[in-house]
Amino acid sequence: MSTPTESDLPRLLRIDTHVATAADNAAVERAELPVVPRIVLHSSPISKWLDWVFRNLLLLCSLSVLGVMGIIFYELTSRSKLSIAKFGLHFFTGQTWDPVAGDFGALPFIYGTLLSSVVALLLAVPLAVGVAIFVTELCPRMLRGVISFTVELLAAIPSVIYGLWGIFVLVPILRLQVQPWLSKYGAWTGLFTGPAYGIGMLAAGIILAIMIVPIIASITREVLVAVPQSQREAVLALGATRWEMVRMAVLRNARAGIMGGIILGLGRAIGETMAVTMLIGNRPEIAKSLFAPGYTMASVIANEFSEATDDLYLSALVEIGLALLIVTVIVNACARLLVWSITRGSSVRSHA
Amino acid sequence: MGVGIEVRDLNAWFGKAQILKEVNMTVGPNAVTAVIGPSGCGKSTYVRCLNRMHETNPDAKLTGSVKVGDKEIYESGIDAVDVRRKIGMVFQKPNPFPTMSIYDNVAAGLRLNGFNKRHELDAAVEGSLKMAALWDEVKDVLKKKSGASLSGGQQQRLCIARALAVQPELLLMDEPASALDPISTGKIEELIFQLKTQYTVVIVTHNMQQAARVADYTGFFLMGKLIEFDKTEKIFTTPSDKRTEDYITGRFG
Incomplete structure (x- = not known):
């Protein structure tokens, strides 16, 4: 070997700092090491330039999201100026919605959106999490694909089909079987009183639940799969039953991700329009009973936008859109706060 | 108090691949047994058969008998959950x-x-x-x-x-120090040395010095077979099988 040059230094240093093993000695004896063409390791000016382009392209993509959000917010505020000027904050607390008299209040719609979404979550979360646990932890491998595929297929059905199915199948069942039973045994809660129309808050909540099960189930499934096998083994080796293993090793570690799935489901439930419009009854009033018809923000916009002839009416509808945006932001912020508060210590990701 | 282990004709499979072939081993109570061998020789599978963790993999299959203390853990009617409650396990990666x-x-x-x-x-x-x-x-x-x-x-x-909190009769350790630095490894080895006054310990290790330092008995596995099982001094000074000698002197593996 010739005298060492500067480029040889790192290699020589490396050999100096570790005790040569038999394998090293053998390698040295065997032959000269192959010469590495070092020129390849230099980055060319063009690749630096491409790096710059790539970086700024991605920056642009990210900023465009903020831009779109800003434009939406600006449009909604500027087009609802009339209504904002006339009603101010009372718009959000007013309970009348009278286009003829020109009196508009959004509270029944906000209430309807939130209540139908809450009903949907209460029904969908246990179901979706149960499906996810079954598919990842208990299900025979052959069934696994079939079940997840079917659940995800639910997400591909257009919402107008859900609406039609609701009107022709769900509503009669509710009216004839479910609601009489509920009002017999659950009237004391105050949630199941009044005439059983079938159509109403309960029907909307159920159809929303069916629509958000796939998104919650598939996200939860992904999160459960991501829990390291070593966590499951740790619990099993302590002598846990299957359920104890799921509770201690899987759900506990995955709770942040499951919450994330629920948030996405909630987002979908809040914004869902078509199926809800077909089933909720479209009456702007606040009733405690789930049997009573209601109205949601998304539904009123879809239903009444084409009939809104005078400027104030149109402006009030746009302000409903603004209210929907604000409610969505608040709900998401609260949900994120919740996730943050339960995972402050550490999550499975920081460990895996 | 630790208990003895008696393994008879143990065979284990993952799917069609046979991982363990006709393993027989008898370990007395309150002793440390090291299991050594090259990667893929079935060491880990072997200790996982001792507390019925092997069967948690859906492809796993097993024949033979394992007695921990005076109980046959693969007898029908014995619940794997009860078996694992009495046997502690420590894994390769801290979990x-x-x-x-x-x-x-x-x-x-x-x-x-x-x-x-x-x-x-x-x-x-x-x-x-x-x-x-x-x-x-x-x-x-x-x-x-x-x-x-x-x-x-x-x-x-x-x-x-x-693992110790539930007062197990037997402690299984699957390469407990392989992900740790020398100082931590030293602490764990010291610990194993002290544990054997009260527990029976089976430890899988890649590190032959570690086996020589902590174990009373050592078993050498190769391709799923227990090639040699004896007192640790015997294995490391005068092994009776040529393959054991080749492995511990570093000629293969």
């Missing part, structure tokens, strides 16, 4: 529960077994952490810090404490 505090990590096994009384748990957690030589380092943050906030070596000692 504390990241969402639980240090205290809850150690208490996890006890809670599974229905212990809920505060003072009993406190005493058991303290005892186990002392036994695992971790108590002094964590006693002030028991309920404040999560199990994942500790260093790798501390995490592994936490896992040992977790």
Whole structure:
């Protein structure tokens, strides 16, 4: 070997700092090491330039999201100026919605959106999490694909089909079987009183639940799969039953991700329009009973936008859109706060 | 108190691949047994057969008999969950529960077994952490810090404490020090040395010096077969099988 040059230094240093093993000695004896063409390791000016382009392209993509959000917010505020000027904050607390008299209040719609979404979550979360646990932890491998595929297929059905199915199948069942039973045994809660129309808050909540099960189930499934096998083994080796293993090793570690799935489901439930419009009854009033018809923000916009002839009416509808945006932001912020508060210590990701 | 183990004609499979072939081994109580051999020789599968963890893999299959103490653990009617409650296991990669505090990590096994009384748990957690030589380092943050906030070596000692908390009859360790630095490894080895006064320990290791340092008995596995099983001095000084000699002198593996 010739005298060492500067480029040889790192290699020589490396050999100096570790005790040569038999394998090293053998390698040295065997032959000269192959010469590495070092020129390849230099980055060319063009690749630096491409790096710059790539970086700024991605920056642009990210900023465009903020831009779109800003434009939406600006449009909604500027087009609802009339209504904002006339009603101010009372718009959000007013309970009348009278286009003829020109009196508009959004509270029944906000209430309807939130209540139908809450009903949907209460029904969908246990179901979706149960499906996810079954598919990842208990299900025979052959069934696994079939079940997840079917659940995800639910997400591909257009919402107008859900609406039609609701009107022709769900509503009669509710009216004839479910609601009489509920009002017999659950009237004391105050949630199941009044005439059983079938159509109403309960029907909307159920159809929303069916629509958000796939998104919650598939996200939860992904999160459960991501829990390291070593966590499951740790619990099993302590002598846990299957359920104890799921509770201690899987759900506990995955709770942040499951919450994330629920948030996405909630987002979908809040914004869902078509199926809800077909089933909720479209009456702007606040009733405690789930049997009573209601109205949601998304539904009123879809239903009444084409009939809104005078400027104030149109402006009030746009302000409903603004209210929907604000409610969505608040709900998401609260949900994120919740996730943050339960995972402050550490999550499975920081460990895996 | 530790118990003896008696393994007879143990065969284990993953799918169609046979991992263990006709393994026979008898280990006395309160001794440390090391299991050595090259990668893929079936060492880990072997210890996982001793507490019925092997069958948690859906492809796994097994024949033969394993007696821990005087109980045959593969007898029909014996529940794998009950078997595992009496046998502690420590894994290669430290796997504390990241969402639980240090205290809850150690208490996890006890809670599974229905212990809920505060003072009993406190005493058991303290005892186990002392036994695992971790108590002094964590006693002030028991309920404040999560199990994942500790260093790798501390995490592994936490896992040992977790396994010891339920007073197992047998402690299985699957390469407990292979992910740790030399100082942590030294601590774990010292610990194993002390544990054998009260527990029967089976330890899988890649590190032959480690086997020589801590074990009373050593078994050498190759391609799923137990080639040689004897007193550790015998294995490392005058092995009776040529393959064992080749392995421990570094000629292959």
